[in-house]
Amino acid sequence: MTVDSTKTLCPYCGVGCGLEVSPSAQSGNTVGELGQSAWKVRGDRAHPSSQGMVCVKGATVAEALNRDRLLYPMVRDSLDEEFRRVSWDQALALITSRIQTVRSTHGADGVCMYGSGQLQTEDYYIAQKLLKGCLGTNNFDSNSRLCMSSAVAGYVQSLGSDGPPCCYEDLDLTDCVFLIGANTAECHTIIHNRLQKHHKKNRAVKMVVVDPRRTKTAEDADLHLAIHPGTDIDLLNGIAHLLLRWGCLDTHFVAAHTTGFSEFAEVTQYYSPDVVSERCGISVSDLETAARWWADSNRVLSLWSMGVNQSSEGTAKVRAIINLHLMTGQIGKPGAGPFSLTGQPNAMGGRETGGLCNLLPGYRHVKFPEQR
Structure with a gap:
């Protein structure tokens, strides 16, 4: 049987790169039992996020x-036995029977399902219908x-919805x-490649x-802030302190789209450059440089x-992090906003x-x- 390339997705990191998989030229494009032919993987140039790029993990996914x-x-039938092959009809009948048995003896909440970010969106939706709607x-x-x-809770508390803007x-x-x-550079390689380009x-x-x-990643940066572990909030509020001191605010955005700014501004008073420098283990000069670049940029992406x-x-x-975007209006426009990078592609x-017990579509x- 001769086959053309098939488009699919890399299942590894949060980028979800597009891939094209095809039999290698050495196999003569002939595919018998799985494993007899060597598969060739390349990036899908039409894919919107990876744009044809692929890292070593994606390139060797077929292996x-x-x-x-x-x-x-x-x-x-038991953990002591070897697995045996059954038909799809037999497998589905067995699953259905056991679910019905659990429901009749323990109720609907005796059934649970655990998914992952490697499921397609459509698969996730059908799974919700099965569990929450049907069962x-x-x-x-x-x-x-x-x-x-943490990202989910942070987005919801700050923006009201878990949808990265x-x-x-x-x-x-x-x-x-x-x-x-x-x-x-090592965990979301294609994102890093796009940023570097x-x-x-x-x-x-x-x-x-x-x-x-x-x-x-730090080696490729214009400024590396090697803060002490656990001092992230000190750094972020220290940047906010300087932005407030310099008057680098989007006052219209703050007034029109936020609440609680005065309370936030009061908190930042305790994060002066000298205090933050000592806590984080960085120089005041580097702290001011980071804050100045944020203030002077038209579009900041975190x-x-x-x-x-x-x-x-x-x-x-x-x-x-989100507070810095809100106080400077660096959100809701191209090239700017708080961007959480996921660990899995979907x-x-x-x-x-x-796809969580407390959520609906x-x-x-x-x-x-x-x-x-």
Whole structure:
């Protein structure tokens, strides 16, 4: 059988790069049993986020997933037995029977499902319909509960919704990149490549990296703030302190679209440059440079990942990042905004379709009767 290339997605990091997979020329484009032919992987140039680029993980995805791949349903009656092959009809009948048994003996909440950010958005939506609509239980959760919970809570508390107000096109439009708790060069390689490409084409663009370690990402930055671990909030509020001192605010945006600014401004008074410098272990000069670049840029894009989300006070750190955007109006326009980088390619799609026990599709919440 001769096959053409097939478009698919890389299942690894949060970028979700587009891939084209095809048999290699050496195999003569002939495919028999899986594993007999060598598969060739290349980037999909038509894909909007990766634009044909692919890192080593994506380029070798076929080598990893082609080994011991499950080709058909397998079942065993006890853990002591070997798996045996069954038909799809047999497998589905067994699953249905066991779900019905659990429901009849333990009720609907005796059933649960756990998903991941590697599911397609449509798959996530159907899973919600099955659990919450058909079976009558909210017991569906996913990796977002652990991976992105700080970002979720921070977005909801600050903006009212867990929908990042950014997109991949912003990577090519920003004037200032502020990376904190994210080693994009090694963990989100294609995002880093796009940022580097934009940076090299536009030398006026500034890149600030906040990381206690001297990572590959930090080596590519214009300014590396190697703060002490756990002092992220001190740094962020210290930048806010300077922006307030210099009068670098979008007063119209603050008045029209925010609440609680006076209370926030009062808190920042305790984060003077000298205090922040001592706590964070950075120079006052570097702190002022970061704040000045934020103030002078027309479009500031902040990006963060697990270094913020999976840390103590992660939600507070996310809110501190968003506060900088709100006070300067750096949100809701091309090239600017607070951009959380997920750990898996469709963690956001899962939450959009209600992929947590407390959510419903469309950013609605189970706890509100009017949204159910």
